Amino acid sequence: MKEVTRKIPKKDALGLLLGKPVYTDDLAPKNSLIVKLLRSPHAFAKIKNIDISEASKIEGVECILTYKDVPRNPITRAGQGYPEPSPHDWYILDEYVRYVGDEVAIVAGKDEKCVNEALKKIKVEYEIFEPVLDFEKAEGHPSIIHPEKETHPMFEIGFDAQKNIAASYEMEIGSVEEELKKCDVVISERFYTQAQAHVAFEPHTAASYIDMHGRLIIISSTQVPFHVRRIIAEAFDIPIKNIRVIKPRIGGGFGGKQAVHGEPFVAAVTLKTGKPAKIVYTRQEVFEATYSRHPMRYDITLGASKDGKLKVIDMKGLSDTGAYGEHALTTFMVAGSKTLPLYNKVDAVRFSGKVVYTNKVPAGAYRGYGAIQGNFALESAIDMLAEKLGMDPIEFRKKNMIREGETSPIFKIMGEGREGVDMIVRSCKLNECVEEGMKLINWKEKFPRKKISETKYRGVGMAIAMQGSGIANIDMGAAVLKLNDDGSFNLLIGATDLGTGSDTILAQIAAEVLNVPTEDIIVYSSDTDLTPFDVGAYASSTTYVSGNAVKRAAEKMRKLIIKEGALKLGLDESNVDFDGKYIYEKNGSKKVSLKELATVLLYTENQKQLIADASYVGEESPPPFMAGFAEVEVDIETGKVKLINYIAVVDCGVTINPNLARIQVEGGLVQGIGMALFEDVKYSPNGKLLTNNLMHYKIPSRADIGNIIVKFVESYEPTGPFGAKSVAEIGIDTPPAAIANAIYNAVGVRIKTLPITPEKVLMSLNNK
Amino acid sequence: MIVKFKLNGKEIVKDVPVYKRALDFLRDDLGILSVKEGCGEGECGACTILVDGKNVHSCLMLAVELDGKEVITVEGLEDKIIQNAYVEAGAIQCGFCTPGFIISTKALLEQNKNPSSEEIKEALEGNLCRCTGYLKIEDAVKLAAKMYNKGSDER
Numbered sequence A: 001m002k003e004v005t006r007k008i009p010k011k012d013a014l015g016l017l018l019g020k021p022v023y024t025d026d027l028a029p030k031n032s033l034i035v036k037l038l039r040s041p042h043a044f045a046k047i048k049n050i051d052i053s054e055a056s057k058i059e060g061v062e063c064i065l066t067y068k069d070v071p072r073n074p075i076t077r078a079g080q081g082y083p084e085p086s087p088h089d090w091y092i093l094d095e096y097v098r099y100v101g102d103e104v105a106i107v108a109g110k111d112e113k114c115v116n117e118a119l120k121k122i123k124v125e126y127e128i129f130e131p132v133l134d135f136e137k138a139e140g141h142p143s144i145i146h147p148e149k150e151t152h153p154m155f156e157i158g159f160d161a162q163k164n165i166a167a168s169y170e171m172e173i174g175s176v177e178e179e180l181k182k183c184d185v186v187i188s189e190r191f192y193t194q195a196q197a198h199v200a201f202e203p204h205t206a207a208s209y210i211d212m213h214g215r216l217i218i219i220s221s222t223q224v225p226f227h228v229r230r231i232i233a234e235a236f237d238i239p240i241k242n243i244r245v246i247k248p249r250i251g252g253g254f255g256g257k258q259a260v261h262g263e264p265f266v267a268a269v270t271l272k273t274g275k276p277a278k279i280v281y282t283r284q285e286v287f288e289a290t291y292s293r294h295p296m297r298y299d300i301t302l303g304a305s306k307d308g309k310l311k312v313i314d315m316k317g318l319s320d321t322g323a324y325g326e327h328a329l330t331t332f333m334v335a336g337s338k339t340l341p342l343y344n345k346v347d348a349v350r351f352s353g354k355v356v357y358t359n360k361v362p363a364g365a366y367r368g369y370g371a372i373q374g375n376f377a378l379e380s381a382i383d384m385l386a387e388k389l390g391m392d393p394i395e396f397r398k399k400n401m402i403r404e405g406e407t408s409p410i411f412k413i414m415g416e417g418r419e420g421v422d423m424i425v426r427s428c429k430l431n432e433c434v435e436e437g438m439k440l441i442n443w444k445e446k447f448p449r450k451k452i453s454e455t456k457y458r459g460v461g462m463a464i465a466m467q468g469s470g471i472a473n474i475d476m477g478a479a480v481l482k483l484n485d486d487g488s489f490n491l492l493i494g495a496t497d498l499g500t501g502s503d504t505i506l507a508q509i510a511a512e513v514l515n516v517p518t519e520d521i522i523v524y525s526s527d528t529d530l531t532p533f534d535v536g537a538y539a540s541s542t543t544y545v546s547g548n549a550v551k552r553a554a555e556k557m558r559k560l561i562i563k564e565g566a567l568k569l570g571l572d573e574s575n576v577d578f579d580g581k582y583i584y585e586k587n588g589s590k591k592v593s594l595k596e597l598a599t600v601l602l603y604t605e606n607q608k609q610l611i612a613d614a615s616y617v618g619e620e621s622p623p624p625f626m627a628g629f630a631e632v633e634v635d636i637e638t639g640k641v642k643l644i645n646y647i648a649v650v651d652c653g654v655t656i657n658p659n660l661a662r663i664q665v666e667g668g669l670v671q672g673i674g675m676a677l678f679e680d681v682k683y684s685p686n687g688k689l690l691t692n693n694l695m696h697y698k699i700p701s702r703a704d705i706g707n708i709i710v711k712f713v714e715s716y717e718p719t720g721p722f723g724a725k726s727v728a729e730i731g732i733d734t735p736p737a738a739i740a741n742a743i744y745n746a747v748g749v750r751i752k753t754l755p756i757t758p759e760k761v762l763m764s765l766n767n768k
Numbered sequence B: 001m002i003v004k005f006k007l008n009g010k011e012i013v014k015d016v017p018v019y020k021r022a023l024d025f026l027r028d029d030l031g032i033l034s035v036k037e038g039c040g041e042g043e044c045g046a047c048t049i050l051v052d053g054k055n056v057h058s059c060l061m062l063a064v065e066l067d068g069k070e071v072i073t074v075e076g077l078e079d080k081i082i083q084n085a086y087v088e089a090g091a092i093q094c095g096f097c098t099p100g101f102i103i104s105t106k107a108l109l110e111q112n113k114n115p116s117s118e119e120i121k122e123a124l125e126g127n128l129c130r131c132t133g134y135l136k137i138e139d140a141v142k143l144a145a146k147m148y149n150k151g152s153d154e155r
């Protein structure tokens, strides 16, 4: 392979570094009205009266919109396959406000100053209700967060608004109760994960204007431009054909931009005034009023025979979706569907639970998408079970974990919001990942602990994980290739590069098929007018789903080139081949260069534009796998945990671009480490998020993460483009459990609530 | 208030409201788009600029404080050595934090031609990144140092 597996730099790399106008705020029309939102100071209230008269008088203020001024169509902001598995429970503006930060009014004006002033002058009278702040008390709470009758699910998702239930789910294979009776060793434990914040560096930003044809144009830092187009059309009752959504470069997403956020507000202003408008969220707004990770609680029961065979897994969960049910069911199901198949040889398995509404920051998609929550619980519990059995945790895993060529009934039963698809795991080098990781961390030598000093102990711990590659039978990506007169190609894709480098990877795939340098593939992506459809960047789908579409389009293009080349050479197609430069006679000397063929096709002979397109929907979602190993040093005086080493060994199939794959894993690991150790979420008693800036919400800096080693164990996924699977999410999954396990091995305390702060460690040490 | 300062080698004289932050002044009035707002509170480093050779957070500075100073942003780095090192090392994901890292790298390498890993960590402490995991950024700084040193050997 020439282009695939090349470590070429990202196509946009240098452009990003020179300060060119590339992000939404850089590209918003210069005369845009500045849009800001009045947000609710109450966790749950009804607007009794709203008076904008004073505010409207302020010089420079162009318009102020309240719930009375915008259409009231129930939608979901979640950008997912349509119809969405998220309930339609959100309104552009509503008379109810359901969390501190919920939108009350839209203000637009000529500059920040006047808009800020106007925000202060809007008078709102609220009828305040008792908020639901504890998700363990949400079900059946006297306060009903969505009493309105318009809110509804799109299909059966176990939705029950009267009980504050956004979704529920249950499945069982075999009989958990019966099989547990046959187990020699059983453990039952409860785990909690927190509402991690994405902290994509570019805050959510959107701009809009009306073009010369009267169409609404939206520029947005979004992961899902085509979903944005559909959702905005639905929210405002305007035809899809009258909307164009453009995603320029974006400053990170991690799931936080897999939804509409600022788009409806700028659209409302532009539709009302006819003028361009833009909104740039402040960091505080991003924290308080976009998305977080769904906090979850899991009660896990595991049963095994004394020879170390895992026989039963029972996971009962409760997930907190905050004020709106975005990605509620799907993140919950993924906590099971992307963990349970790891142990595919059990006799009985059950996964059940509910996703409840609370009056807190809405939860949404976030890298890992439930899998990290489930993984923390399951992989912590597995260590606890192994200990009870008196077995080495790695030996226990090796005995029970999934292997290449095997399957799991979970694949068919649990999809995302509905049934999944049956599949054999055709590529799985999990065993090699574990072996390699053991060597790299020097497990035999270091397990379980070493005393460093009177107060410091080092321990090692590990966890295994899996993710998926797109959502089978739901997610579609399409690609178009167009030949230019110099023999270069335009690659048009709906796929959305979030900074990950997917534009580059997709170009590499096209280049590989066509046998041309990647530099000759000019990529344009994510523009609903100009590129074909793609569901967008989520669920680890781009390399696999969009990549397969690009590969097919390139194969079609190759055939077209051979066909037209043969015609030009006066030969039969079967006697002709194409090597990337020339279309040539197989057993002869006739040839024509691609450049010459391309030029005559456009200008002189047999004139036509060569163009090829393809779409792809995954029939399977091959999981990438990994093993993560942590070495920590715990100070028993302070409870402080220092991460010394983190080893990640990953099987993501063939790495199309090893550099980009590696940096994806590294970035994922550090977010996972942040979730494990630092990223604490705190609310005030009346429901205001206190950890709403980077001073109080600590994401890891370079100094926090110790030494990280990422290694790839290559497998070949036959359904993937050139053997590739996904890599975007898998890196985040293992750190919470691996670090918790390492801490236990170091000092014997088991922390079951994330993040693992020094206070928790110290308290557990004192209670030991 | 009228401020007079040097921006990327060019003399700037401009009237600016006293409440305006240096960050907004640079971005909105002077078109310096490499300077980004990641947090607005001096925590992330996306807004880092060089003021008289020191890397500072432009979100915490008022425009009027630039008066009489010499300011350099990514747009004004004469050679592209650091940028090229970041590209070469593959130290970029979304790129939103990167101009800030490049400026801090510049400030470091001006002081220290051969920084150790520890020194790099320390020098980049004020810059956060949510995408990359930092490892390649460290590689990029080392590579830039090497490229500079090679350049001066040849001279």
Ligand code: FES
Residues within 6 Å of the ligand: B036, B037, B038, B039, B040, B041, B042, B043, B044, B045, B046, B047, B048, B057, B058, B059, B060
């Ligand atoms: S924007 Fe200045 S430090 Fe974050």
Ligand code: FES
Residues within 6 Å of the ligand: A201, A251, A252, A499, B092, B093, B094, B095, B096, B097, B098, B128, B129, B130, B131, B132
């Ligand atoms: S590359 Fe995205 S924040 Fe650093």
